[in-house]
Amino acid sequence: xxxxxxxxxxxxxxxxETVTLSCTYxxxxxxxxxxxxxxxxxxxxxxxxxxxxxxxxxATENRFSVNFQKAAKSFSLKISDSQLxxxxxxxxxxxRAHSEGAQKLVFGxxxxxxxxx
Amino acid sequence: xxxxxxxxxxxICKSGTSVKIECRSLDFQATTMFWYRQFPKQxxxxxxxxxxxxxxxxEQGVEKDKFLINHxxxxxxxxxxxxxxxxxxxxxxxxxRVPGYNEKLFFGSGTQLSVL
Numbered sequence: 001x002x003x004x005x006x007x008x009x010x011x012x013x014x015x016x017e018t019v020t021l022s023c024t025y026x027x028x029x030x031x032x033x034x035x036x037x038x039x040x041x042x043x044x045x046x047x048x049x050x051x052x053x054x055x056x057x058x059a060t061e062n063r064f065s066v067n068f069q070k071a072a073k074s075f076s077l078k079i080s081d082s083q084l085x086x087x088x089x090x091x092x093x094x095x096r097a098h099s100e101g102a103q104k105l106v107f108g109x110x111x112x113x114x115x116x117x
Numbered sequence: 118x119x120x121x122x123x124x125x126x127x128x129i130c131k132s133g134t135s136v137k138i139e140c141r142s143l144d145f146q147a148t149t150m151f152w153y154r155q156f157p158k159q160x161x162x163x164x165x166x167x168x169x170x171x172x173x174x175x176e177q178g179v180e181k182d183k184f185l186i187n188h189x190x191x192x193x194x195x196x197x198x199x200x201x202x203x204x205x206x207x208x209x210x211x212x213x214r215v216p217g218y219n220e221k222l223f224f225g226s227g228t229q230l231s232v233l
Contacts, residue, residue: 045224091160103149103214105222107160
């Protein structure tokens with residue numbers, strides 16, 4: 001079974017600074033998707049960024065970028081120019097690309113990010 | 118973007134009663150929806166996969182008689198917590214796969230269930 005591990009329960013960063021959230025995963029699959037979701041206090045799950053495993057290029061979305069290391073099974077999220085609105089729980093998630101149950105997301109434990117003004 | 122509406126957002130009920138939670142796709146047809154459960158300060162755990170027109174697929178350890186899922190139409194899936202007990206108190210979230218956006222799942226806003 002696939003597992004996703006986030007080893008940082010909490011992180012904090014000064015506003016305008018850069019922070020990196022860590023995520024590792026375990027799978028025997030070669031094709032899959034990885035995601036970072038944000039859950040603010042409203043508890044609405046918001047997709048931040050996604051990465052296809054077959055792509056070597058790291059995904060970027062404005063201030064958010066990932067460092068995808070397939071061999072190491074590592075998928076970290078970098079937030080640049082942190083803003084107060086970035087404060088939230090961040091979940092790393094894995095999804096198989098093919099076969100039955102390919103739509104299911106497996107989530108990590110989450111990292112609570114605090115932005116200090 | 119695709120919208121998934123979940124109701125109610127919060128429900129308080131007495132122990133032994135049943136509670137129904139609705140998950141609707143507002144601007145697309147969702148053949149597959151997913152139900153997650155989230156305990157305080159914990160991650161989301163998949164409970165079941167809801168398939169339109171067929172029986173739901175439950176994850177290991179989830180009681181199918183306790184958590185009844187009905188996906189009778191392409192825009193509506195319901196989760197009924199039967200004979201609720203305090204240990205069923207949790208945050209329940211649905212999500213739906215958007216056709217044509219194979220890698221994307223959209224989430225409802227969640228339902229906080231409190232059983233007294």
